[in-house]
Amino acid sequence: xxxxxxxxxxxxxxxxxxxxxxxxxxxxxxxxxxxxxxxxxxxxxxxxxxxxxxxxxxxxxxxxxxxxxxxxxxxxxxxxxxxxxxxxxxxxxxxxxxxxxxxxxxxxxxxxxxxxxxx
Amino acid sequence: xxxxxxxxxxxxxxxxxxxxxxxxxxxxxxxxxxxxxxxxxxxxxxxxxxxxxxxxxxxxxxxxxxxxxxxxxxxxxxxxxxxxxxxxxxxxxxxxxxxxxxxxxxxxxxxxx
Numbered sequence: 001x002x003x004x005x006x007x008x009x010x011x012x013x014x015x016x017x018x019x020x021x022x023x024x025x026x027x028x029x030x031x032x033x034x035x036x037x038x039x040x041x042x043x044x045x046x047x048x049x050x051x052x053x054x055x056x057x058x059x060x061x062x063x064x065x066x067x068x069x070x071x072x073x074x075x076x077x078x079x080x081x082x083x084x085x086x087x088x089x090x091x092x093x094x095x096x097x098x099x100x101x102x103x104x105x106x107x108x109x110x111x112x113x114x115x116x117x118x119x
Numbered sequence: 120x121x122x123x124x125x126x127x128x129x130x131x132x133x134x135x136x137x138x139x140x141x142x143x144x145x146x147x148x149x150x151x152x153x154x155x156x157x158x159x160x161x162x163x164x165x166x167x168x169x170x171x172x173x174x175x176x177x178x179x180x181x182x183x184x185x186x187x188x189x190x191x192x193x194x195x196x197x198x199x200x201x202x203x204x205x206x207x208x209x210x211x212x213x214x215x216x217x218x219x220x221x222x223x224x225x226x227x228x229x230x231x232x
Binding site: 037044045046047050059061062095097100103104105106107108109110111112 | 157159161163167168169170171174175180212214216217219220221222223224225226
């Protein structure tokens, strides 16, 4: 059974940093693209970033470029999102998700971790 | 960026009746390599992460009931629930998967009338 478990969310002040982690199980992690998608409270879905199998290609939504970094540790079946210079508008539930092979959609999602940026 | 616009924002349908959700893209979402439209649909129930229903416009993801179907081409797409069940109460989102930034529609909430 595919499982994705996020951690690392919490309350942080504007301008602060946070590192999200996602541990994957139930599939061969190193053979899949992975991504992060966020959802602000009561709002819709927003794609944040994707990373290729071995980490050589990374893509970001413009609003996080230069502030967020996606990475992965295939030996640990783990996905990460380093978030710096956080803003109030980054407040959201962040989902770790597996990218469907052959298409940039997300076929399995974690339960999400809440990031709140507030003073 | 490709902007995805869904309509309606919400709809109420009687049990057993058809529900239709529309999604329009600001430009065509035709994938050059496959000649298929890269449009997918998700279902999200309250307090849960989204679940993939449909990809490449009309392919049902594993385990998705056949009352869910996707159609369309070019810039206009539709998700149809042929006979609404109580467990289908949820928000539904379309997503284009042709190019980054990957973009979602604003969502449509489906309720029981």
